[in-house]
Amino acid sequence: MSENKDNGKNTENFHEYDGIIEHDNPLPTWWLWSFFLTIIFAFIYFLHYEIANGPTLTDELKVSMQEIEKQQAVNVTSSPTETEDSLKEAFNKDGMLNAGKALFESKCVACHGPLLQGSIGPNLTDKFWINGAGTRMDIVKVIRTGVADKGMPPWGSVLKTEELYAVAAYVVTKQGSNPPGAKAPQGQEAP
Amino acid sequence: MNTPSNLIEKIFYDDDIVKKFTLATMIWALAAFLFGLIAALQLAYWPMNGNLEWITFGRLRPLHTNAAIFAFGGNAIFAGIYHSSQRLLKTRLFSDVLSKIHFWGWQLIIVAAAITLPLGYSHGKEYAELEWPIDIAIAAIWVVFAVNFFMTIRQRREKHLYVALWFYIATIITVAVLHIVNSIEIPVSFMKSYPIYAGIQDALVQWWYGHNAVAFFLTTPFLGLMYYYVPKAANRPVYSYRLSIVHFWSLVFLYIWAGPHHLLYTSLPEWAQTLGMIFSLMLWAPSWGGMINGLLTLKGSWHLLRTEPLIKFFVAGVTFYGMATFEGPLLSIKSVSALGHYTDWIIGHVHSGALGWNGFMTFGMIYYLVPRLWRTELYSKKLLENHFWIGLTGILFYYISMVTAGLTQGMMWRAINKDGTLTYPDFIETVVRIVPLYWIRALGGALFLVGFSMMCYNIYKTIQLAPADQKPEAQVVTRSGFDEISKSSHRNLEGMGLAFSILAFLAIAVGSIVEIYPTLSIHKYISADKIQEPYTPLEIAGRDIYIKEGCYVCHSQQIRPIVSEVLRYGKASTIEESMYDHPFQWGSKRTGPDLSREGKKYPNLWHYTHMMDPRSVTQKSIMPNYPWLAEKDTDFLILRKKLSVMKTVGVPYENELVANADIHAQKQALEITADLEKNGAPKGLEKKEIIALIAYLQALGQKGKMP
Numbered sequence: 001m002s003e004n005k006d007n008g009k010n011t012e013n014f015h016e017y018d019g020i021i022e023h024d025n026p027l028p029t030w031w032l033w034s035f036f037l038t039i040i041f042a043f044i045y046f047l048h049y050e051i052a053n054g055p056t057l058t059d060e061l062k063v064s065m066q067e068i069e070k071q072q073a074v075n076v077t078s079s080p081t082e083t084e085d086s087l088k089e090a091f092n093k094d095g096m097l098n099a100g101k102a103l104f105e106s107k108c109v110a111c112h113g114p115l116l117q118g119s120i121g122p123n124l125t126d127k128f129w130i131n132g133a134g135t136r137m138d139i140v141k142v143i144r145t146g147v148a149d150k151g152m153p154p155w156g157s158v159l160k161t162e163e164l165y166a167v168a169a170y171v172v173t174k175q176g177s178n179p180p181g182a183k184a185p186q187g188q189e190a191p
Numbered sequence: 192m193n194t195p196s197n198l199i200e201k202i203f204y205d206d207d208i209v210k211k212f213t214l215a216t217m218i219w220a221l222a223a224f225l226f227g228l229i230a231a232l233q234l235a236y237w238p239m240n241g242n243l244e245w246i247t248f249g250r251l252r253p254l255h256t257n258a259a260i261f262a263f264g265g266n267a268i269f270a271g272i273y274h275s276s277q278r279l280l281k282t283r284l285f286s287d288v289l290s291k292i293h294f295w296g297w298q299l300i301i302v303a304a305a306i307t308l309p310l311g312y313s314h315g316k317e318y319a320e321l322e323w324p325i326d327i328a329i330a331a332i333w334v335v336f337a338v339n340f341f342m343t344i345r346q347r348r349e350k351h352l353y354v355a356l357w358f359y360i361a362t363i364i365t366v367a368v369l370h371i372v373n374s375i376e377i378p379v380s381f382m383k384s385y386p387i388y389a390g391i392q393d394a395l396v397q398w399w400y401g402h403n404a405v406a407f408f409l410t411t412p413f414l415g416l417m418y419y420y421v422p423k424a425a426n427r428p429v430y431s432y433r434l435s436i437v438h439f440w441s442l443v444f445l446y447i448w449a450g451p452h453h454l455l456y457t458s459l460p461e462w463a464q465t466l467g468m469i470f471s472l473m474l475w476a477p478s479w480g481g482m483i484n485g486l487l488t489l490k491g492s493w494h495l496l497r498t499e500p501l502i503k504f505f506v507a508g509v510t511f512y513g514m515a516t517f518e519g520p521l522l523s524i525k526s527v528s529a530l531g532h533y534t535d536w537i538i539g540h541v542h543s544g545a546l547g548w549n550g551f552m553t554f555g556m557i558y559y560l561v562p563r564l565w566r567t568e569l570y571s572k573k574l575l576e577n578h579f580w581i582g583l584t585g586i587l588f589y590y591i592s593m594v595t596a597g598l599t600q601g602m603m604w605r606a607i608n609k610d611g612t613l614t615y616p617d618f619i620e621t622v623v624r625i626v627p628l629y630w631i632r633a634l635g636g637a638l639f640l641v642g643f644s645m646m647c648y649n650i651y652k653t654i655q656l657a658p659a660d661q662k663p664e665a666q667v668v669t670r671s672g673f674d675e676i677s678k679s680s681h682r683n684l685e686g687m688g689l690a691f692s693i694l695a696f697l698a699i700a701v702g703s704i705v706e707i708y709p710t711l712s713i714h715k716y717i718s719a720d721k722i723q724e725p726y727t728p729l730e731i732a733g734r735d736i737y738i739k740e741g742c743y744v745c746h747s748q749q750i751r752p753i754v755s756e757v758l759r760y761g762k763a764s765t766i767e768e769s770m771y772d773h774p775f776q777w778g779s780k781r782t783g784p785d786l787s788r789e790g791k792k793y794p795n796l797w798h799y800t801h802m803m804d805p806r807s808v809t810q811k812s813i814m815p816n817y818p819w820l821a822e823k824d825t826d827f828l829i830l831r832k833k834l835s836v837m838k839t840v841g842v843p844y845e846n847e848l849v850a851n852a853d854i855h856a857q858k859q860a861l862e863i864t865a866d867l868e869k870n871g872a873p874k875g876l877e878k879k880e881i882i883a884l885i886a887y888l889q890a891l892g893q894k895g896k897m898p
Contacts, residue, residue: 018279022429023429023430027434038475042469046466061757064754071611074610110808151794151797153793157616
C-alpha cells in the first residue's frame with residue numbers, strides 16, 4: 001500500500017495489494033552475472049559476425065563442401081575403370097542377383113513395376129531403350145546418374161557401387177522376359 | 192482523486208464473467224487436447240484420419256494449435272485477468288456490456304475457426320491461419336477487451352499497478368500490434384486472401400508474430416497470472432519487487448527481437464538471423480527472473496503441498512517454464528538449431544511449455560478459482576492429486592519421446608559416410624526409425640488427457656454441489672496509494688497507467704522496427720540476374736491447394752546452407768526463389784522431405800500415384816492419402832481475380848495473362864493430363880485439383896534463371 005520508510009534492503013512488507021505482500025529482496029548475484037555474461041557474449045558475437053566480417057553461413061558452407069568434394073573425388077579416382085567386360089565379371093559374382101532383386105523391389109518397383117514391365121518409368125525388359133542401347137555400361141550409367149528432368153532419379157549417391165551393380169545385373173537378367181501387361185516400347189530398338 | 196482515501200465503499204466485483212471464461216477454458220481445453228491426441232495418433236498410424244479430408248493432418252494440426260493457444264489459452268487468460276485485475280485495482284470491470292461482447296465474440300471466433308479450418312480455409316501462416324473476415328473479428332474483439340481493461344485501470348481505487356498488471360498491459364498492447372501487422376492482406380473472395388508480404392519479408396513478419404504470440408500470449412499473461420495466483424494460493428509474500436522490475440522490462444524489450452531464431456540458416460539476411468540468436472540468448476536471464484520470483488515466493492510453503500495440493504501445479508508449471516526458457520535460448524544457437532530445427536525436438540520443446548507451463552498454471556488457477564467463485568470446497572483433493580501425477584507423467588513421456596525422436600532424426604539427416612555420401616539417403620528410413628517414438632508421444636498425450644478428464648469431473652462435481660444461493664457479495668474497499676509520495680521513479684510510474692502503457696509500447700516497438708523496416712524494401716536484397724519467373728495461373732491454383740491441405744505443416748521449402756542438406760536436396764535456397772511467394776511456404780517441420788527442388792524430380796504419374804496413396808510408391812510412408820484431389824474440380828475462373836490480387840501485391844503479371852488466367856490454366860492442365868494418360872493414368876482428370884497440384888509441385892525450384 002504505502003512504501004516502507006527505510007527503503008533499500010528491507011524485505012518486510014514492502015507493498016501490499018489485495019492481501020499479497022511484496023518483498024524487496026536483492027537480485028540474486030549469480031542471476032545478475034549470467035545476464036551480464038549473455039549481454040557481453042551477444043555484443044562480441046554481433047561484432048565478430050556482422051561488423052568485423054566474420055565468416056558468413058555461405059562461406060562456411062563453401063569450406064565444408066570443398067572438403068566433401070575432395071572425399072568424393074578420392075573415391076571416384078580410387079575405383080577401377082569400368083568396361084563391359086569388368087562389369088560382366090562383377091555381375092556374375094555370387095549373391096548378386098538376390099541382392100539385386102531385393103534392391104529392385106525396395107527402390108525401383110514404384111516406377112518400373114514388380115516385373116520390370118514399366119508403369120511410371122519405361123519397360124526394362126524389352127529391346128527398346130531411351131538412354132543408350134542396353135549394354136551393361138549403359139544400364140549402369142543411367143541408374144547411376146539418372147535422367148534429370150525425366151523423372152529417373154540418380155542412384156549413384158544412394159546405392160553403393162556393389163549395390164548398383166547388383167540391381168543392374170538383375171535388370172540385365174530380365175531382358176526378354178516378356179512380362180504380362182508390359183508398357184508399350186519407348187525409345188530406340190537396340191541392334 | 193478528490194475522494195479522501197479513508198472513504199469506505201461497498202462494491203461488487205463482476206465474477207459472473209470470470210465464471211463464464213473459466214467454463215469456456217475447460218470446454219475448449221478438452222477440444223484442443225483431443226485434436227492433439229488424434230493428430231499424434233495420425234503420425235504414428237496415418238489411417239487415424241479415417242480418410243476424411245476435414246481431419247487429415249494438414250488441416251487438423253492448425254485446428255489443434257489454434258484451439259490450444261487461442262481457445263484454451265485465450266479463455267484462461269481472460270478469466271484470470273478479469274478476476275485478478277478487479278481485485279488488484281479494487282474496481283469492478285468497466286463495462287458489463289463490453290465484458291459480455293468480449294466473451295461471446297471470442298467464443299464465436301473460436302466456433303468460426305473450428306468450422307473454417309477443417310474446411311481448409313487457411314492463410315498458410317502458422318498460428319495465423321484464420322482468413323481475413325475472422326482476422327478482422329479478432330482485432331475488433333481485442334479492442335473491446337483493451338477498452339474494458341484500460342478503462343478499469345482508469346477507474347481504479349488502488350493507485351499503484353501491481354506487477355501482474357504490468358504483464359497484462361504488455362500483453363494487450365503487443366498482441367494487438369502483432370496481430371494487425373501480420374494480418375495485412377488483400378482479399379480475393381469472401382474466404383481467401385493473399386498477404387502483402389512475400390518471401391523473406393513474409394517470413395520475418397510471420398515469425399516476429401509467431402514467436403511473440405508465444406511471448407505475449409503464452410508467456411507474459413501467464414507470468415501475470417503467476418504473480419497473482421501463486422502468492423494468493425500459497426499465502427506467501429512475493430519474493431522480490433526489484434527483480435520484478437528488472438525482469439519485466441528486460442523481458443518485454445528483448446523478447447520482440449527473438450523471432451528470427453525460427454529462421455536460422457534460411458535465406459533471411461544474416462544480420463537478422465544474428466539478431467534473432469543473440470537476443471534469444473539474452474532472454475535467458477530475464478525469463479529465469481520470473482521463475483526465480485515464482486519459486487522463491489513458494490519457498491517455505493512446501494508443507495502446503497500436502498494440505499493445498501493445487502500448489503503442486505504451480506511448482507511444476509513454473510519449473511517447466513524455467514526448463515523451456517533455458518532450452519529456448521539453447522535452440523537459438525545457430526549450431527544447435529542446425530541439428531534441432533525441422534525436427535520433433537521443437538515439438539517437444541513447445542509442449543514442455545504448452546502442457547507444463549500454460550497447462551499446469553491454468554489448472555492450478557482453475558482449481559483455485561472454482562471453489563472461491565462458487566463459494567464452496569473442491570469436490571475431491573484426491574482426484575486433484577491423481578490429475579497432477581498422471582498429467583506430469585504424460586508430459587514427461589511426451590517430452591522425452593519427442594526430444595529423442597528429434598535428435599535421432601536430426602543425426603540421421605546429417606550423417607555422412609567417409610566417401611562423402613549421405614548415410615541415410617532415403618528420407619523414409621529416418622521416418623520409420625522414429626515411428627515407435629510417435630506411439631510413446633501419443634501415449635503421453637493420452638495420459639495428459641486422462642488427467643484432464645479427472646479435472647473435468649472434479650470441477651463438475653464441485654459446481655454441482657455448490658450452494659444454490661450465488662448472490663454476489665459486496666466487497667468493502669478503500670482508495671489507497673493516492674497520497675503516497677515516493678522518490679523512486681519506477682514507483683511513480685506504477686501510479687501512471689497511461690505513461691506505463693506508452694513505455695511498454697515503446698519497448699516493443701524498437702525491436703520490431705529495427706528488424707522489419709529494412710526488409711520492407713525486398714528489392715535491395717535481390718540480384719537482377721537471379722530474378723524468378725512468377726508461377727503460372729495453374730501453378731497458383733495448385734499452390735492454393737497446397738496451402739489449403741496444409742502440406743506446409745509436414746514439408747519445408749527451404750534448403751539450408753549445410754552440407755548434408757545440399758547433398759540431400761540440392762543448392763541452398765536463395766532469397767530470389769521465394770520473392771513472389773505470398774505467403775512464403777518455408778515451413779517449420781520436416782515430417783516429410785523438403786520440397787523446394789521437387790520440380791521435375793519425378794514424372795507426373797509418380798505424383799499422381801503418390802498423392803492417391805503414398806505407400807504405393809514409398810513403402811511405410813506416413814503421409815496421408817489425398818483421393819479427393821482427383822474428385823474435386825479446380826476453380827479456374829477465380830484465377831483472374833487471384834492473379835490480379837497477386838499483381839497488386841507486386842508480382843509482375845502481364846495484363847493479358849491476368850485477363851485470360853483461366854484459359855492459360857486450362858491449357859496447361861490439358862498438357863499435364865495428356866502426359867498422365869499417355870503413361871496410363873485414368874482419363875478425365877483435366878479439371879481436377881490434382882492436376883493443379885502436380886503443376887505446382889513440378890514448378891518448385893524451376894523458376895530461376897540460375898545456371
